[in-house]
Amino acid sequence: MRIPQSERELTWWEKIYLPEVVRGLAITGRHFFVNLARHVLHLLGFNKVPKGAVTFQYPEEVRPISPRLRTVHRLARRADGSPRCVACMMCETVCPANCISIVGAEHPDPNIEKYPVRFDIDLGKCVFCGFCVEACPEDAIRMDTGIYDFAAYTREGMILTLETLLSLEPAPYVKVPPQDRAADPGPIHARKGTVAPL
């Protein structure tokens, strides 16, 4: 990895500080007034003018998420409700954050080698890389619950146990209707060009 070298020497103009502060204020102010003007023009029916920036009113207003988004994990179940996980610990091994801990045991059914008696994921450590999902040979661990607001008041509260993981359901797959998609400004990089350079 390239480590950035020492910073540029400030010019005399920058060193006297005040002009730079004023410049910063001017930039912020320009954003504010340009957006304000665009919104007002839109309200008055000037639809040709590009839309102003929008702030989502989370949590009242939820932005549609992609079904591929990696959200809180869950463990898939077999038809009889038992965990599909075979406690192979591949996910635990691959996890770069060391946040999965599994304890396996002998399964009464000789056709199933072992099963997890404990399966903890510490979301406080998880970096949501999805490696666990990739590694799982049984497709047992999935990150499709659609839950991404999982804050807790304690560190222990961030640990999901086997029972919790099994009880979570996949997020219903909602196809975003075309009109909403139009309303959704989309990711930043896709908007390049639609917003007039300031």
Place this chain on the structure above:
Amino acid sequence: MPILTIDGKTIEVEKGTTILQAAQRLGIDIPHYCYHPGLRIAGSCRMCLVEIQGVPKLQIACYTEATDGMVVFTQSEKVQQARRAVLEFLLVDHPLDCPVCDQAGECYLQIYYMQHGLHPSRVREDKLKRAKVRVLGEHIVLDQERCILCSRCVRFTEEVTRTFELGIFNRGDRSVVDVYPGEQLRNRYQGNLADICPVGALTDRQFRFRTRVWYLDQAKSICPGCSRGCNIVVDFNVRRGYKAGGRRIPRIRPRPNPWVNQYWMCDDGRYGFGWVEGLDRILSPKLLENGHPREIPWAEAIRLAGAWIGEAAREKKLGVLLSPRMSNEEIYAASYVLRSLGVGNVGYWAEPATPGDEDDLLIKADKNPNTYGARLITGVPQEDHLARMVEALSSGAVDTVLIFLHNLEQARAGRAALETLRRAKRFVFVGTNWNRTAAAASLVLPVTAFTEQEGTFTNFQGRVQRFWQAVEPMGQARSALSVLNELAASWGIPPLPDNAAEAFARLASENRAFAGLSYETLGDQGQTVRASEEPGVVGP
């Protein structure tokens, strides 16, 4: 003696050496399954095929004797192709449940496939189903689907234990390994089967699913289970602490030593180390008042022990009982420190041997790892030191006792002695685990188990063997060496080095039997205190 060339390297070997052994000496690893240095050669797996100049067909390296002028190639295209073919045959019916297979990570089918196979499967037929979880005995479970029929296990029960429980049944692709009808494994060495099985067919019921082998680190050690002193490897897991119920040591397994245990160890030793992390480990120094233990800091414990023992030693009222479960260094340190204090009768007592509980292979009746060493270092013959101490206690000649590591409850003589010991005015117990002896003491000092410290044991042959530290001490336990040194300092006696290697060097310089030995010369195979012996064949 024949001189042969393997992959361009030349070596001279004794007559009768096989190509595979010669290659191993050159550091060339020829893949093999059925060959095991501790067993008769079977030549059945064909994995070890090599090309010999002038011989039209490939030959098996494990059985072909090296002859003069032989030129062997182990990496030629023909050989590689043969290996791929053998692996492909072995994998035709293999279930490939590596993710849940306990052998994964140390499985030779995986290793050789990654090195030599890497071919996609061409098999369109269904795989044959066989028994998956067949319990063969107390410690071993068999998965017939994973077996590659190398017959190592069968030969082990035929040649090493001579118990003949296992056989290969049926023919062709129906062949399976199994116990004879109505039989089950009942030899006392069955744990070795899980070690020698090159794949995950035979697994250890105690170790199964406890952890994954890639989390384990290794430390060389010596089994303290009997006076044989089998060389072992302690597999410990400190990277995933919560595994195996929070225990750090999920298994121990034998380490080859031709002079002591060949390639094996007994089940009593293999599964009998639970105490090193048992719930009854003493985790901090304790002062007992009317049988109620109270935790005290080490400094206070040393001060109390120092005062009590010092006073009793001045009044010649101290009785000391060392244990043959202590390492050579600890026994030496104890006798050095106590003798410097003026205590005359520093002796040891060994729990009496269990007569009959021994065999021609490894198991010895004396269940202490260091009885020989204790005798050499204290210079006291193994006569009844305990009885003398009990007598002295009853007559009032002794009122303070210092006991190391004993569990007197185990032996009849000990149980009787314990009654008298309870009446001692002061009783300092130095040990690892709680037992009735510790409960009878007035001061208990926790020391480290063999997995938590360095040291040496002298086995019944007089072989001094090193063991290495695997894990950090449990709780506040300290090595007996450092406890003795602190006590020595409190009495103004120049302490020994805290380091086991230097303490051993002092022992070697003072004791004729250990003269010339040092940690460097001992290495990991040990050396005998007497004139060195030739490796003896252990067992029948």
